[in-house]
Structure formats: C-alpha cells, structure tokens
Amino acid sequence: MDKNSVGIVETQYFTFAKSPNEMVLDSGDTLGPITLAYETYGELNENKSNAIYICHALSGDAHAAGYHQGDKKPGWWDIMIGPGKAFDTNKFFLICSNVIGGCSGSTGPSSINPKTKKPYALDFPAITIKDMVTAQKRLIDHLGIKKLFAVAGGSMGGQQAVKWTVQYPDFIRAAIVIATTTRHTAQQIALHVVGRQAIMSDPAWNNGNYYGKKTPEQGLALARMIGHISYMSDQSMGEKFGRKLRKKENVSYNFSTNFEVESYLRHQGDSFVQRFDANSYLYITRALDYFDLTKDGKLADAFTNVKSKFLLIAFTSDWLYPTYQAKEMVKALKINDIDVSYIEVDSSYGHDAFLIENEGQARLISNYLNRIQKESIDES
Amino acid sequence: MDKNSVGIVETQYFTFAKSPNEMVLDSGDTLGPITLAYETYGELNENKSNAIYICHALSGDAHAAGYHQGDKKPGWWDIMIGPGKAFDTNKFFLICSNVIGGCSGSTGPSSINPKTKKPYALDFPAITIKDMVTAQKRLIDHLGIKKLFAVAGGSMGGQQAVKWTVQYPDFIRAAIVIATTTRHTAQQIALHVVGRQAIMSDPAWNNGNYYGKKTPEQGLALARMIGHISYMSDQSMGEKFGRKLRKKENVSYNFSTNFEVESYLRHQGDSFVQRFDANSYLYITRALDYFDLTKDGKLADAFTNVKSKFLLIAFTSDWLYPTYQAKEMVKALKINDIDVSYIEVDSSYGHDAFLIENEGQARLISNYLNRIQKESIDES
Numbered sequence: 001m002d003k004n005s006v007g008i009v010e011t012q013y014f015t016f017a018k019s020p021n022e023m024v025l026d027s028g029d030t031l032g033p034i035t036l037a038y039e040t041y042g043e044l045n046e047n048k049s050n051a052i053y054i055c056h057a058l059s060g061d062a063h064a065a066g067y068h069q070g071d072k073k074p075g076w077w078d079i080m081i082g083p084g085k086a087f088d089t090n091k092f093f094l095i096c097s098n099v100i101g102g103c104s105g106s107t108g109p110s111s112i113n114p115k116t117k118k119p120y121a122l123d124f125p126a127i128t129i130k131d132m133v134t135a136q137k138r139l140i141d142h143l144g145i146k147k148l149f150a151v152a153g154g155s156m157g158g159q160q161a162v163k164w165t166v167q168y169p170d171f172i173r174a175a176i177v178i179a180t181t182t183r184h185t186a187q188q189i190a191l192h193v194v195g196r197q198a199i200m201s202d203p204a205w206n207n208g209n210y211y212g213k214k215t216p217e218q219g220l221a222l223a224r225m226i227g228h229i230s231y232m233s234d235q236s237m238g239e240k241f242g243r244k245l246r247k248k249e250n251v252s253y254n255f256s257t258n259f260e261v262e263s264y265l266r267h268q269g270d271s272f273v274q275r276f277d278a279n280s281y282l283y284i285t286r287a288l289d290y291f292d293l294t295k296d297g298k299l300a301d302a303f304t305n306v307k308s309k310f311l312l313i314a315f316t317s318d319w320l321y322p323t324y325q326a327k328e329m330v331k332a333l334k335i336n337d338i339d340v341s342y343i344e345v346d347s348s349y350g351h352d353a354f355l356i357e358n359e360g361q362a363r364l365i366s367n368y369l370n371r372i373q374k375e376s377i378d379e380s
Numbered sequence: 381m382d383k384n385s386v387g388i389v390e391t392q393y394f395t396f397a398k399s400p401n402e403m404v405l406d407s408g409d410t411l412g413p414i415t416l417a418y419e420t421y422g423e424l425n426e427n428k429s430n431a432i433y434i435c436h437a438l439s440g441d442a443h444a445a446g447y448h449q450g451d452k453k454p455g456w457w458d459i460m461i462g463p464g465k466a467f468d469t470n471k472f473f474l475i476c477s478n479v480i481g482g483c484s485g486s487t488g489p490s491s492i493n494p495k496t497k498k499p500y501a502l503d504f505p506a507i508t509i510k511d512m513v514t515a516q517k518r519l520i521d522h523l524g525i526k527k528l529f530a531v532a533g534g535s536m537g538g539q540q541a542v543k544w545t546v547q548y549p550d551f552i553r554a555a556i557v558i559a560t561t562t563r564h565t566a567q568q569i570a571l572h573v574v575g576r577q578a579i580m581s582d583p584a585w586n587n588g589n590y591y592g593k594k595t596p597e598q599g600l601a602l603a604r605m606i607g608h609i610s611y612m613s614d615q616s617m618g619e620k621f622g623r624k625l626r627k628k629e630n631v632s633y634n635f636s637t638n639f640e641v642e643s644y645l646r647h648q649g650d651s652f653v654q655r656f657d658a659n660s661y662l663y664i665t666r667a668l669d670y671f672d673l674t675k676d677g678k679l680a681d682a683f684t685n686v687k688s689k690f691l692l693i694a695f696t697s698d699w700l701y702p703t704y705q706a707k708e709m710v711k712a713l714k715i716n717d718i719d720v721s722y723i724e725v726d727s728s729y730g731h732d733a734f735l736i737e738n739e740g741q742a743r744l745i746s747n748y749l750n751r752i753q754k755e756s757i758d759e760s
Binding site for chain 1: 502563564565566567569570571573574576577578580581582583598599601602605606608609612613614617618620621622623635638639640641642645646649662666669672699702
C-alpha cells in the first residue's frame with residue numbers, strides 16, 4: 001500500500017424509497033426500497049462544501065479507492081483518489097456509489113423483489129441515467145450536503161456527471177466529464193446490441209431466471225470481450241500484444257487460444273463473470289443506449305438552465321467515444337456561455353485511458369479543482 | 381437486369397488433387413480431392429492474355445457477377461463486373477472461385493471426407509491464404525492460362541491478390557489490392573477471436589459436429605453481427621440509422637429490438653446463417669489471422685521477387701483495415717522500386733466501401749486496367 005493510499009475502506013449502505021414512498025422512475029414505474037452501496041474518502045468539512053461525487057462506468061462499483069480488508073487490489077480509480085492525488089482527500093470529501101441496476105451492493109435485478117421474495121430478474125423495472133442520478137441525489141440529501149463542490153466521472157460516469165448538471169443545476173459547482181458522449185450513436189448502440197445478444201443467446205440466461213442456477217457465463221464473457229475491444233485502441237492492442245503467439249513452441253493450427261490477445265480477452269471475459277451479473281449488464285447497457293441529452297436533436301437546448309462550470313477531457317485514441325463527441329458538447333456549452341475547459345489528451349490507450357496511470361489527466365484535474373476552489377472563495 | 385449485366389451465369393466445378401496426388405498444404409497436411417466452384421465472365425482471347433482473377437472476401441463466393449437462373453439479386457461485385465464496367469467483360473475474361481475451406485461449392489469443412497464418408501468438420505486441415513492461392517493457381521493451369529493480366533480483390537480478396545504476386549511473381553502483370561492489410565493486427569485478430577468464441581460457445585456447435593443436426597445459428601449470427609460493425613463506419617451507421625427507434629409508437633423498455641440498427645444487425649446475422657457454414661467461418665477467419673506477409677517483421681523483404689505492378693485503394697473511413705496499413709505496403713513496395721499507384725478514397729462507408737456503388741473506385745480500376753493494357757502492348 002503506497003503512502004498516498006486512503007488505506008482500508010469499508011462499503012456503506014443507504015436504503016430509501018421504502019413503501020409506500022417508492023421512487024418514481026423515468027419510465028413511470030416505481031422502485032423501492034432502494035439500497036445504494038457507497039464509499040467515502042476524506043473528511044466532510046464543517047459547512048459541507050467540499051464534497052465531490054465520483055460516478056463509475058459500466059463495470060465499476062462503489063469501491064473507487066483504498067483497499068477492502070484483505071484485498072491486494074485497490075479500488076478502480078485509486079490512482080486518482082487519495083492524499084495528494086488528483087482528487088485530494090486532504091482537501092475533499094469523496095463519495096462514490098454503485099448505480100441502481102448494478103450488482104455490487106446497490107438494488108438491481110439480482111436483488112430480492114419484496115413482492116415475490118425472489119430476485120427481480122426481468123421484473124426489475126427499466127432504469128436510465130436519470131434514475132441513477134436521482135438515486136445519488138437522495139444519498140447526498142441523506143448526508144446533509146446542500147451543494148456538491150464537483151461531480152466527476154469517465155465514460156458512463158461522465159454521462160451521469162453531465163446529467164447531474166442538467167437535472168440539479170443549482171446543486172453542482174463544477175463537473176469533470178471524461179471520455180464520454182451526450183448521446184449514444186448507432187455504432188455505440190450496435191456494440192451493446194451484440195453484447196446483449198450474446199448474453200440472451202446463452203441458454204443458461206433462461207429469460208433472466210438463472211439466480212441460484214447455472215449463470216450465463218459464456219454469454220456475459222463474450223459481451224465483456226466485445227466491450228474490451230472497444231475500450232482499447234488499435235495502437236494499444238498492437239503495443240501490448242502485436243501478433244504474438246501464446247506459446248512459440250506450440251503453434252498448433254487449432255481453435256484454442258493461439259494469440260496473446262486471445263488469451264488476454266478470454267481472461268478479461270472469464271474474470272468479469274466472477275464479479276458481474278448478466279442481467280445488470282443488460283439493464284445498464286440499455287440505460288446507456290437510451291441516454292440522449294438532446295432535446296429534439298438540439299444539444300445546446302439541453303444546457304440552458306445549467307449553472308456549473310465544466311472540465312471536459314477526451315482522449316485522441318478513444319474510438320468508443322471519439323473526440324468529436326466531446327467537441328459537440330463543448331460547442332453546446334459555449335452557445336450557452338457556460339465556463340468550459342476542454343482538453344484533448346494525446347494518448348494511445350483508447351477509451352480506457354481515463355482509468356490508466358495518466359500523469360496528464362491527474363494534473364488537469366487537480367489544477368482544475370484548485371482553480372474552482374479559488375474562484376469559489378473569490379465569489380463568496 | 382440492366383443492359384450492362386453479364387446476364388445469366390452458371391457456377392462450374394473443377395476437381396483436382398485426387399488420390400494419390402493430394403495437395404500439400406501450408407501446414408504440411410494434405411488435402412484431396414479438392415473441388416473449386418468457379419464462374420467466368422467474358423471471353424478468354426486467343427493467346428489467353430486477358431484473364432483477370434477476382435478473389436472474394438470472407439463471406440463471398442464464386443458468384444461475383446450476373447444472375448443465377450431465377451435469382452433476383454446479382455453476384456456480390458456485379459456493380460464492378462460487366463460490359464462497360466470497371467472490369468469490362470468486353471475486354472477481359474474474369475474468373476472468380478470460392479476459396480478452399482469455404483462453403484459455397486468448394487471443398488471445406490462441410491464437404492465429405494473421402495476417408496470417413498462423413499463431413500470433415502474439424503478433421504478438415506488448417507488452411508491459409510497461401511493455400512487458397514495455390515488452389516486458384518491449379519484452376520488457372522487447368523484453364524491453360526500462362527499469365528494473369530491481373531488479380532484483384534478487396535479485404536481478404538486483397539490479401540489473396542498480394543499473396544499471388546509474392547507466390548507466383550512471373551505469373552501476374554498487375555495486382556489490384558483494395559481495403560486490405562499485409563498482416564492482421566491485434567485488434568483485427570481480437571474481433572475474429574470474439575466471433576469464433578461466439579460460434580464455439582453455442583451448444584449446437586458441438587465441437588464442430590453439427591451437420592445434419594441443429595446448426596450453431598445463434599453463434600454464427602453473433603459472429604456476423606460483430607463483423608458487420610467492423611465493416612461499417614461510425615458515420616455510415618449514423619447516417620443509415622442514427623438513434624432511430626424501430627417503432628416510435630411502441631417504445632418499450634424491454635430487451636427486444638428497439639433500435640433500427642439493432643433490427644438491421646439481427647437481420648444481417650439471421651440471413652447470414654442461411655448461406656454460411658459456421659466451421660468455414662472458423663477456418664477462414666483463422667486463415668486471415670495467421671496471414672502475415674512480413675519476413676521477421678520486415679514487410680519490404682516480402683516483395684523482393686515481385687514483378688507485378690500494383691494499384692492500391694484504401695478508404696478513409698475503413699477502421700477494420702485503416703489506411704495506414706495500405707501506406708505501409710506502399711512504402712514496402714517502393715523500397716523495392718515496384719510500380720505502385722496508391723489512392724486513398726474519401727468515403728464514409730467504412731470497410732464495405734469496396735462493395736458499394738462507388739463511381740470513383742470503378743473509374744480508378746478501369747483507367748488502371750487501360751494503362752496496364754497500353755503498357756503491355758508497348759512492351760511487346
């Protein structure tokens with residue numbers, strides 16, 4: 001454990017929307033009770049003005065930093081969160097929660113449906129990015145925080161961050177939005193379509209009713225493999241694997257794992273199924289595909305009531321969310337005279353660049369947070 | 381049928397490598413007898429100097445142009461082949477054959493193994509791009525042609541075309557090489573890995589033994605869907621589908637087909653399984669993944685004995701075989717002082733641009749063939 005780690009952390013749980021006060025979802029359906037798994041790092045200051053909400057990506061969870069007791073691997077954004085790091089826990093109070101629909105402690109399709117006492121499976125209602133944010137707002141209210149210093153996230157986390165600024169304009173000082181889009185394109189939808197189809201084609205999926213039985217491991221692993229190709233870049237895959245064969249002495253023309261990249265993808269798929277629920281994958285990818293911030297196709301109109309400032313980061317080799325999508329958002333924000341800093345980071349790591357050791361990104365964020373902090377003092 | 385169609389055509393069959401003269405494959409294994417399904421368009425001239433070999437892509441077949449009796453759809457490159465078209469059948473004799481390992485009339489894993497009297501399935505030996513070309517050369521010998529005027533193809537067809545120039549340097553006057561690469565990168569291998577995994581994960585695949593039983597339709601359809609995403613571009617998908625929902629009046633938050641792009645991909649997958657054999661998909665994609673023209677990583681060294689001229693075409697929006705790969709080949713050819721014309725066509729259609737109505741490509745090819753014809757007369 002490095003000296004800049006937040007150390008040992010524990011996941012906490014917040015339950016709300018209990019009967020008869022279920023949460024009304026974007027779809028009109030209701031859901032309750034809802035539990036959010038969350039973690040916090042750093043200390044909330046006296047006037048509760050130093051809170052930053054960290055939103056996770058498709059396969060993330062509430063465990064963003066530090067170590068769970070006995071674990072060897074830290075949380076998914078440990079490189080960015082800790083004392084002296086980009087999100088400096090000496091200054092800020094960080095909150096990260098697992099999204100609703102998820103499978104890492106928050107209420108999702110694998111949770112028990114109070115009406116049937118069995119897992120929801122496909123009886124779980126449809127959820128959207130808006131619903132994820134609505135639930136996060138409930139947690140913030142519970143913590144007594146009146147205004148977030150910032151909300152931040154990459155990929156799906158970035159979509160939540162943007163949605164926060166639109167949904168609760170008076171509640172956010174700054175949004176740090178990384179490697180994301182304001183609406184999914186046909187290609188992005190297509191990649192998810194194939195992943196969902198892979199899960200639903202697995203006989204073990206059984207129309208979503210596999211809890212307590214054989215799970216659709218093969219389908220979910222396939223979906224993850226497809227995802228992984230889109231998270232890396234042509235260049236990063238080339239540099240990492242090239243055309244390397246797995247065992248030079250054993251080049252067999254068979255259909256087992258011949259290439260290094262094949263072995264890597266299979267490992268990614270196989271390890272993913274140990275920690276992720278296939279139905280959650282269906283629900284969350286659909287939430288992503290339905291995400292569309294534009295109003296009748298006009299993105300600028302979405303930001304008319306927004307009051308927060310923005311730091312936007314995009315990566316040159318990100319082909320899942322190409323930089324032109326970030327630029328569209330910059331333009332729409334500027335049309336509304338919103339303070340936006342946009343940085344295109346030259347990286348070969350593709351979409352996953354935001355998760356990878358990245359000195360540039362860390363400095364951009366810490367500098368930006370310092371600036372916002374200074375401005376907020378000047379303003380007050 | 382337009383007036384520039386080659387009209388009604390029939391597939392022909394050529395069988396060779398009969399016992400005890402089986403063909404020795406790249407792997408060292410032998411295969412025989414081998415049948416090639418092929419079609420020809422136009423007339424072979426008296427001195428047999430006007431023959432052009434057309435090589436097909438992964439999912440193609442011998443039926444490149446014209447109509448089979450009763451069919452409404454013409455061959456896969458009908459827009460390019462016919463009287464007055466890019467490959468002008470008034471001037472040239474076109475030959476197109478189904479690759480070995482294929483499933484459209486040529487010997488492949490679904491063919492009967494003479495030793496067992498049952499389909500080969502996975503007893504079919506591994507085949508490579510070199511083996512495909514070797515078999516094509518046997519057909520050319522059979523037709524009494526001493527030198528090809530040209531060899532042409534896109535995608536996997538382009539790989540065969542390049543291989544022809546290396547493998548039979550005295551036999552080719554010109555190669556027309558479109559939307560292809562000289563070796564698969566990790567990303568390209570990865571896309572195939574997932575496709576193969578989808579097939580092998582389908583219980584109906586049954587280790588390749590599904591002939592006469594339920595076929596691995598779902599796995600093969602998934603593989604085709606993944607492929608299709610890589611054949612189109614972000615832009616072409618966006619223009620064709622955008623975020624359009626399939627039925628506006630019926631937006632249901634379920635997991636059925638909600639988006640137009642979803643419906644399209646499913647249709648592509650479902651129609652593919654009607655005409656393609658899953659084991660052939662495994663064998664042919666593996667041949668593509670193993671294709672590597674470089675010698676110890678040096679591409680220029682591969683072309684030292686090449687005598688043909690080259691027309692190379694790449695498409696700006698092709699992300700399966702990006703233009704940088706074509707440029708690498710141009711450089712390697714120029715290092716060997718080989719006559720190469722390289723054109724980067726500005727297209728939004730992605731990899732599939734070479735198959736799509738494309739006035740620019742057609743003129744490039746017809747002009748190039750005219751130039752080669754003129755030069756060959758000047759030389760003689």
